[in-house]
Amino acid sequence: MQQQPILVLFLALAGITTIVFTYIFVSSKKAAQSEKGMSNPLKKRFWFSLILFVILSIFTTATLPDSPYYLFADETPAKVVHVAARQFTFFLSEKAIDPASPTGEDIELPADELVEFRVTSLDVNHGFAIYNNSNRLITQVQAMPGYVNRLRYKFKEPGQYDILCLEYCGMAHQAMRASFTVK
Amino acid sequence: MESIKLRKITSVWVITVLILFIVSITLGILMRLNQGEVISQSPVTFYSNLTTHGLTMIGIWFVAGMAAVNYLMQRYIKTSYAANVIALVFTVIGVLMLWTATFIGKFHAAWTFLYPLPFKEMGAATWATLLFLASLTVLGIGWLIWSISLMTQILKKYSIAQAFAWQHFKKNPKVETPPFILISMITLIGVIACLFAAVVLLVLFYAEYFSKGNFVNDALLMKNLTYFFGHTIANEMLYLGLAVIYELFSEVSGRPKWKTTWYVALAWNFTLIFVLTAFFHHLYMDFVQPEGLQIIGQLASYLASLPAAGVTVFSVFIAVYRTKIKWSLTNLLFFIGIAGWVIGGLGAVIDSTISNNIVLHNTLWVPAHFHTYNAMGNVLFSLGFFYWFSTQFSENSKVSKFTTLTLTLLLIGGIGFLLAFYFGGADSIPRRYSIYPSDFPMAAPMATIGATFATIYLIAILIFFFNIYKRCLKILFSPS
Ligand code: HEM
Ligand SMILES: [Cu+2]
Numbered sequence: 001m002q003q004q005p006i007l008v009l010f011l012a013l014a015g016i017t018t019i020v021f022t023y024i025f026v027s028s029k030k031a032a033q034s035e036k037g038m039s040n041p042l043k044k045r046f047w048f049s050l051i052l053f054v055i056l057s058i059f060t061t062a063t064l065p066d067s068p069y070y071l072f073a074d075e076t077p078a079k080v081v082h083v084a085a086r087q088f089t090f091f092l093s094e095k096a097i098d099p100a101s102p103t104g105e106d107i108e109l110p111a112d113e114l115v116e117f118r119v120t121s122l123d124v125n126h127g128f129a130i131y132n133n134s135n136r137l138i139t140q141v142q143a144m145p146g147y148v149n150r151l152r153y154k155f156k157e158p159g160q161y162d163i164l165c166l167e168y169c170g171m172a173h174q175a176m177r178a179s180f181t182v183k
Numbered sequence: 184m185e186s187i188k189l190r191k192i193t194s195v196w197v198i199t200v201l202i203l204f205i206v207s208i209t210l211g212i213l214m215r216l217n218q219g220e221v222i223s224q225s226p227v228t229f230y231s232n233l234t235t236h237g238l239t240m241i242g243i244w245f246v247a248g249m250a251a252v253n254y255l256m257q258r259y260i261k262t263s264y265a266a267n268v269i270a271l272v273f274t275v276i277g278v279l280m281l282w283t284a285t286f287i288g289k290f291h292a293a294w295t296f297l298y299p300l301p302f303k304e305m306g307a308a309t310w311a312t313l314l315f316l317a318s319l320t321v322l323g324i325g326w327l328i329w330s331i332s333l334m335t336q337i338l339k340k341y342s343i344a345q346a347f348a349w350q351h352f353k354k355n356p357k358v359e360t361p362p363f364i365l366i367s368m369i370t371l372i373g374v375i376a377c378l379f380a381a382v383v384l385l386v387l388f389y390a391e392y393f394s395k396g397n398f399v400n401d402a403l404l405m406k407n408l409t410y411f412f413g414h415t416i417a418n419e420m421l422y423l424g425l426a427v428i429y430e431l432f433s434e435v436s437g438r439p440k441w442k443t444t445w446y447v448a449l450a451w452n453f454t455l456i457f458v459l460t461a462f463f464h465h466l467y468m469d470f471v472q473p474e475g476l477q478i479i480g481q482l483a484s485y486l487a488s489l490p491a492a493g494v495t496v497f498s499v500f501i502a503v504y505r506t507k508i509k510w511s512l513t514n515l516l517f518f519i520g521i522a523g524w525v526i527g528g529l530g531a532v533i534d535s536t537i538s539n540n541i542v543l544h545n546t547l548w549v550p551a552h553f554h555t556y557n558a559m560g561n562v563l564f565s566l567g568f569f570y571w572f573s574t575q576f577s578e579n580s581k582v583s584k585f586t587t588l589t590l591t592l593l594l595i596g597g598i599g600f601l602l603a604f605y606f607g608g609a610d611s612i613p614r615r616y617s618i619y620p621s622d623f624p625m626a627a628p629m630a631t632i633g634a635t636f637a638t639i640y641l642i643a644i645l646i647f648f649f650n651i652y653k654r655c656l657k658i659l660f661s662p663s
């Protein structure tokens with residue numbers, strides 16, 4: 001999914017950086033006493049900064065619209081799921097959850113339709129991260145006490161999805177999980 | 184007289200930092216071994232070690248940068264020896280309190296101690312939370328005194344406009360602000376700002392603790408404060424290291440000193456603004472945070488990289504490219520450290536893109552990139568200073584035969600250790616998991632590989648330590 005290209009991009013950039021630094025280091029090692037170093041450094045610095053600025057601007061304009069806050073913002077969800085996190089479980093329900101005696105139920109969601117998760121926490125901060133069938137993180141949101149975060153998503157593939165806690169919440173954080181199915 | 188005292192306290196800082204570093208790396212290796220299921224610790228032990236590791240590391244590399252800046256600042260202005268001593272005493276006491284809270288009290292809310300977790304821990308002693316908060320208070324006060332003292336000393340010699348190098352925006356400025364002073368000033372402002380945020384944060388924690396439930400904090404506000412403090416201090420300590428590089432890189436390379444020009448002044452003034460607003464990227468996944476702040480978070484994170492790359496990195500390139508310079512362990516560490524800083528920065532910029540963050544946030548990608556610019560960046564800046572400092576006062580400054588060995592082990596160990604994190608992050612493996620669920624079959628083997636490479640890194644640090652500690656002790660015990 002999205003992670004693979006990110007890793008490739010990073011490794012490529014890290015590789016280029018390493019090559020540039022090595023090249024510059026070697027050029028110093030090989031330099032004769034009389035050599036003058038970089039010619040026109042001010043001009044080169046200017047172009048270097050300008051190109052970097054342009055690249056960054058392109059990246060910003062290209063990526064900002066994909067931010068989760070804008071995804072499906074003007075659609076109406078076909079289904080709403082209430083989520084309450086508590087050390088160290090998740091309660092998922094199609095009805096509103098009573099904080100005093102939270103209960104959850106098995107959740108089945110339609111494929112290709114917009115789902116909204118209304119996520120909160122009953123104690124500390126937790127994370128609500130959805131992993132697909134092949135254990136890839138596909139989306140996430142925080143579960144914060146006193147606030148409700150709305151996460152919208154359209155599941156394309158039917159199957160079982162896992163929820164892992166992605167905000168450190170104490171001694172059993174690593175075991176805090178739940179799941180639901182998409183049909 | 185004064186400078187001999189400063190020399191001595193600086194060598195105490197160097198030795199203290201290195202010893203605490205060795206302990207903290209060991210904790211890090213133990214964590215990786217536990218995640219690799221080579222050893223088996225209880226989750227509470229693992230998480231309290233995580234807390235100790237994170238906070239000790241942040242603490243020592245912050246004070247290492249401060250000690251180096253304080254030492255070099257003596258070249259331009261008179262600094263307060265008393266403030267330096269207070270900081271040392273408070274740091275040692277603070278760390279001992281912290282370690283008591285974590286090792287004995289089993290406090291384990293991680294280095295960000297995100298509200299309200301410190302109040303809702305299971306498996307920790309009841310006194311541990313208060314002792315933990317007290318330890319941060321002690322550290323915070325000591326560091327605040329130190330940084331305010333350094334800043335006021337700068338302002339005794341330079342006006343505010345000069346300290347920010349604003350006169351360099353005009354042609355032919357009458358006074359030159361040395362780059363070192365400019366960067367120190369910019370950095371100290373950021374440090375003071377984030378330490379004040381820490382004070383507010385701690386007061387709010389205390390208020391809730393002592394009100395016994397009558398006063399309850401707002402979780403979103405507390406999170407903003409936490410990351411304003413945490414993100415900013417972690418960034419500023421890097422800039423302390425850069426101040427040292429601006430001062431020493433050309434000097435140890437036998438090249439003319441770097442000068443402040445209009446673009447250097449501009450870049451660092453901008454850096455101050457960006458670094459104080461970039462922390463919003465820690466709250467991208469809190470959708471209730473106002474949207475404008477989220478956008479500011481991405482813009483500031485992106486823009487922060489411009490002056491850094493265009494001025495600092497480029498200046499290093501200019502100094503080195505096709506220029507015969509004297510290479511020593513000091514400037515090699517600086518040079519490699521700059522490369523590590525850039526590469527970690529690339530990982531950070533990728534993560535600070537909101538649409539990427541949604542699949543990277545709190546995965547191993549996060550420790551991957553921040554360990555890159557710390558363990559292979561900022562740490563090397565400080566080690567470079569330590570080495571330079573240790574050789575300042577000894578007769579025989581013969582080139583150490585350990586240079587190549589140290590650097591080779593550092594590079595192999597560091598890169599292997601980091602790659603295990605990056606691949607883990609790209610594999611969606613969560614950070615801060617004491618052991619990994621069976622959904623991630625590669626997670627444990629990768630952790631063990633990470634631990635192995637980290638051990639190589641540790642060996643490099645040990646060699647470095649045994650190389651310089653005798654010289655530092657000699658400085659410390661030489662007759663004044
Ligand atoms: C080779 C040396 C090091 C090793 C082996 C190491 C190991 C680790 C490990 C295993 C973790 C936990 C990762 C996880 O979330 O699963 C961690 C977290 C961390 N490390 Fe390191 N580390 C090293 C160097 C450093 C350095 C130089 C710093 C300097 C700032 C640092 C700062 C941190 C911080 C702030 C955390 C996060 C703690 C938290 O999640 O609360 N580490 N490290
Ligand atoms: Cu949780």
